Structures are given as structure tokens and as C-alpha cells.
Amino acid sequence: MTGKELLEILERRILVFDGATGTSLQTQNLSPDDFGGESLVGCNEYLNISRPQAPEKVHRGFLDVGVDVIETNSFGGASIVLAEYGLADKSYEINRRSAEIARKAADEYSTPERRRFVAGSIGPTTKLPSLGHIEFDDMRESYKIQVKGLVDGGVDLLIIETCQDLLQTKAALAAIHEFFEETGKEVAVIVSITIETMGTMLMGTEISAALTTIEPYDIVTVFGMNCATGPKEMEENVRYLCENSPKPVFVMPNAGLPENIGGQACYHLTPDEIEFWMNRFVTEFGVSIIGGCCGTTPEHISRLVKVASNVKPKRREVSYIPSVSSIYSSVALHLDPPPVIVGERCNANGSKKFKELLLVEDYDGMVQLAKEQMKEGAHILDLCVAYVGRDEVRDMREVMKRFNTQVALPLMIDSTEFQVIEEALKRYAGKAIINSINLEDGEERMKRILPLCKKYGAAVIALTIDESGMAKTREKKFEVARRIRDLAVNKYGMREEDLIFDTLTFTLGSGDEEFRKAGIETIEAIKLIKNAFPRAYSLLGVSNASFGLNVHARHVLNSVFLYYAIESGLDLAIVNSQKIMPLYKIDERGREISRQLIFDERKFEVAEN
Numbered sequence: 001m002t003g004k005e006l007l008e009i010l011e012r013r014i015l016v017f018d019g020a021t022g023t024s025l026q027t028q029n030l031s032p033d034d035f036g037g038e039s040l041v042g043c044n045e046y047l048n049i050s051r052p053q054a055p056e057k058v059h060r061g062f063l064d065v066g067v068d069v070i071e072t073n074s075f076g077g078a079s080i081v082l083a084e085y086g087l088a089d090k091s092y093e094i095n096r097r098s099a100e101i102a103r104k105a106a107d108e109y110s111t112p113e114r115r116r117f118v119a120g121s122i123g124p125t126t127k128l129p130s131l132g133h134i135e136f137d138d139m140r141e142s143y144k145i146q147v148k149g150l151v152d153g154g155v156d157l158l159i160i161e162t163c164q165d166l167l168q169t170k171a172a173l174a175a176i177h178e179f180f181e182e183t184g185k186e187v188a189v190i191v192s193i194t195i196e197t198m199g200t201m202l203m204g205t206e207i208s209a210a211l212t213t214i215e216p217y218d219i220v221t222v223f224g225m226n227c228a229t230g231p232k233e234m235e236e237n238v239r240y241l242c243e244n245s246p247k248p249v250f251v252m253p254n255a256g257l258p259e260n261i262g263g264q265a266c267y268h269l270t271p272d273e274i275e276f277w278m279n280r281f282v283t284e285f286g287v288s289i290i291g292g293c294c295g296t297t298p299e300h301i302s303r304l305v306k307v308a309s310n311v312k313p314k315r316r317e318v319s320y321i322p323s324v325s326s327i328y329s330s331v332a333l334h335l336d337p338p339p340v341i342v343g344e345r346c347n348a349n350g351s352k353k354f355k356e357l358l359l360v361e362d363y364d365g366m367v368q369l370a371k372e373q374m375k376e377g378a379h380i381l382d383l384c385v386a387y388v389g390r391d392e393v394r395d396m397r398e399v400m401k402r403f404n405t406q407v408a409l410p411l412m413i414d415s416t417e418f419q420v421i422e423e424a425l426k427r428y429a430g431k432a433i434i435n436s437i438n439l440e441d442g443e444e445r446m447k448r449i450l451p452l453c454k455k456y457g458a459a460v461i462a463l464t465i466d467e468s469g470m471a472k473t474r475e476k477k478f479e480v481a482r483r484i485r486d487l488a489v490n491k492y493g494m495r496e497e498d499l500i501f502d503t504l505t506f507t508l509g510s511g512d513e514e515f516r517k518a519g520i521e522t523i524e525a526i527k528l529i530k531n532a533f534p535r536a537y538s539l540l541g542v543s544n545a546s547f548g549l550n551v552h553a554r555h556v557l558n559s560v561f562l563y564y565a566i567e568s569g570l571d572l573a574i575v576n577s578q579k580i581m582p583l584y585k586i587d588e589r590g591r592e593i594s595r596q597l598i599f600d601e602r603k604f605e606v607a608e609n
């Protein structure tokens, strides 16, 4: 089943997933013999090989009460989990068997009028890549084997569930992305995160950050949450998703909060209670897929079947605000009042301090500089570790490892090197911005970078530069922007809202005749672009405008330039936020000279450096 087919079904009706696999297997009182030996007790996934009747019985229990979708017994089927039982090399076989067992049961219960589906279960493993427990590439490769086994075994869709760390989710998505590309196969994908009782994911991720990070992935059809708590504790987050997620919403709670009784997790939610909450989520909020996680039995799930058969899918009014995100929280790409401030100082070319910290590899110092900018009002940080003679890939790896969890602001990855950008994306749990693409070498750069945006779910900055160099007039800037926009959207599948145009300015203080109109052309180009592409965003590296002037004059000119750029519709500005002044704090003369420089109305010679 493709994503499109799943969406068509969800237009017509609510789908019901099954209930707990793990806790249902427990009630079968399986012996060490069933598990294939003492050393394998607790490895539920090996039952697919040693005692396939056990998972089959769980499937039948749920199919009997009328579920639409059963999940394969493969939650811990990634090789990195199976390795704990010495079964790493059995991952493909175990996953394939899990899918075949579920497939056979689902097919037996299917009728021409009502198909029963199989979802390949992909759990979070036991490792958190954001904490350095495992490398992204190793995790992706492990997931790829699991995905291949599940799809070869005949699943209709894949569910990446119980996600704790968005970097883990992104590794699983990269595995699926590669698998689809390499095989030409495609099935629908659901991503389901786990919000702990403290109100965030285990890594501290807010629900808005998770939505922002997963939302750009075309391969993900449905987004939602499962595990950790009962439905009652999920209420506010379910409401949030239903109000904000452009993708249909999935909810699969536990049978209440677990209570520890004699070392066993016990779940107490009654069938009446789960029916009450799930009915509410579907009818009031507009949830599309319901099911049960830990502790839910066929009795609970039969009530969900009843709920689904009684209601039609609700049309949701969704207001998704395009955003970017760190591992913790998201930031909209347009703020009121504008601009979104992008701190410029974590840049080895743009800050003496950051450069020096990089040279002595003082990573804590770099994190400190990032935090300082946050305190000074930055919303996003530009990060550039390019320095002649140093290994930029290695530097990016070391810095990103720390910034991913130690910096709460979303990051902009500023590099000209393709490998550096991919290295950064593999270390970043949130939704990043890639800085930048252009048409300097024709499509070459877009061809390399935009597929990375798609694979890792990033937004991108597009500079108005083409084969003939940096565009100077507003018309030329607009023409380059249009060319990039059309290619990015039509050829590379980018969404307009993930494009941020930078109409670049030459320095205004050079006194050079050729650049007298640089300021006004840059500012006017913003209007043309925003007018033609209303869902795209605009950005400027404001400090570029004042290169060559003395420090005070720079601060004045940058501030005035930013003011007029915002008036023309600028959304984001790379600045040193500490040094930007509101206009009323600038003396009349400074304001007027700056205005004349920007709009080419100068009645003076620029010599007062």
C-alpha cells in the first residue's frame, strides 16, 4: 500500500491498529524452550523463528475483534538490538518471518470488501544516537536490513514507533529513503513518537519540534504518538497535532500509566475508559488512526473497532506554520514583529573569537558563544567551521555532536562543501537550514544539495548568483530566484515554504560607482520575490552591507539597512543581534546618511572612514 492509497482510505474511514504485542506474548507464559533456549528468553522477536505460533496467536486475537491493521512482531528486530542476544546476523530472517506470519493471518481474515493490513513495526532500539550511543550510519544500515526483511515479507506499510530521539527517527527514515530509491519499491510510512509523562520526548523534544522535524518528509504519510502514558495524559498533545499537523494523526496509548507491582508493569485502564478517550480524540479532534500500546488487550481494542465503525473522519482545520527546529523546540520562519534573528557569530570566517576557539578546539567555548547569542536574542544560529588548512568535515562532526544537544536554537549549516553539509545533517536531530545553494556552476550545486534536503528534511537558502556571477539589479536577482525556485520545486521536489531567498548585497560603503545602487536593488528584489512566491521566505546577511567602514558606522548602517529590508518584507536576518539598534537610538545624521547610502541619494563623498 502506497502513502497515497493510505490517504485515500483515511478520507473514508478511521483505521484501527491492534493492541499490545509484548504484554500479550507475556500472557502466554512462554517457556525458555519456546524462546529457543535460556539465553534467548525475553527476545520476543526470535519467537518468529522458534515459536511462530506465539505471535500468530496474538495476531488472531486482534483480528478476531475486527482490527484493520496488525503489527509485525519485530519491534526490537534491528540488528543493533538483536546483537544483545548474539542474533545480529539473523535480523533479515527474523523481520521477514515476522512479516510472513502477520501476512498469512491478515490474508486469512481479509475479504474482498474488507482488507486487513500488516504494518511492519520498527522500534527505537536501545540506543540514542544524539547521546553518542551509536553512529548515524551504523543505525541507518541496521534499520535498512530490518526494512528489507519487513518489505520482502509482505508488509503493507511501515511504522517507526515509540521514537525517543529524533536522530534515531531520522536514521530510520534515511534507511527507508535509501531502500525505496534502490529497489523502486514503496509502502506507506507512519512515524509515531513517544511523549513521556514530563511532556516531552525522552531527549527533551517538544511536540512542536517533533512535528516540525518530521513534517517535511514526503515518505511519511501519517504522524502521531504512542506509548508512555494513557490517553488522558496525551490529550493536549493530541489536540496540538490535530490543530497543526498537515499529515493525518495517529494515536496509540498505553492502557493507562503503568503501575509497578512486584517488578511487573501493570496497566489498569478499563475498556470503557479507552473507548471514552479514543471516541473523543476521533470525533472532537479528528484523529485518523487509533490503536493500543502496552497493556491493551483484544477487549480494549474491540471498543476501538466500535468507535471507528460509528464515526466518519472529521475534517480538520489545520494551521501548520513553516518552521525549523532544534532537538528541543521549533522556531517559525516568520515572526511578528520580524525579523527572525540568525546569530552570525558561530562562524570561523565572521568572528575572530569563534575562529580562535576552533583553532584550539575549545568546544565548550563554542557552545558558550552559541548560548551567549541566544541570550542576546538570536532565534537561529548560523554555523560555519570552514578554515583554511583544517579538516572541515571533522570540525563539523565534533562541533555538531555538541551543538545538537547543548544548543537549544535551530541551526543553519553554513558551508560550501557537500560532505560537510551531509556530516552536519547526520548529527542534527532537528530540522536544519542549509546555507546555501546558487547557480554559480549551473545546476551542479542544487543537484547535490537538494536531494540532501529531501533525505534529511531540511530547508535551504538560495543565493541570487548564477553563471554570470552575483546578480546586481532587482530584475536579475528576481530572474535568478525564479530559476532556482522553478528547478527546486519542479525538478527536485522541494516545497516553496522550504526555500529562503537571499538577495545578497555588495558592500555599500565602498564608494565604488558600480555598487551605488546595491542597497536599493537588494531591498527591492525582496518585494519582487515575496510577491511572486508568497510561501517562500527571504533572508539577508546584513553585516555584509557595511564591510570596510569603521565599527560604529557599521552598526549604524547595518541597523538602518535592516530596518528598510524589513519594510520590504524581509523575514530573516543574519546579524550580530547585540549590535543592532532600534532607529530611535541612532542620531538623525547617522540615520540620514545611511538612508542616502542605501537608496543611492547621497549628497556627500564616502571618505569619512
Ligand code: THG
Binding pocket: 344, 345, 347, 349, 350, 351, 352, 353, 382, 414, 435, 436, 461, 502, 504, 540, 541, 542, 543, 544, 574
Ligand atoms: N548570506 C548568507 N550567509 C552568509 C552571509 C550572507 N553567511 C556569512 C555572512 N554572509 C554573514 N555572517 C557574517 C558574520 C560576521 C560578519 C559579517 C557577516 C562580520 N564580522 C566582523 C568582520 O569581519 O569585520 C568580525 C567580528 C568579530 O570578529 O567579532 O562583519 O550574506 N546566506
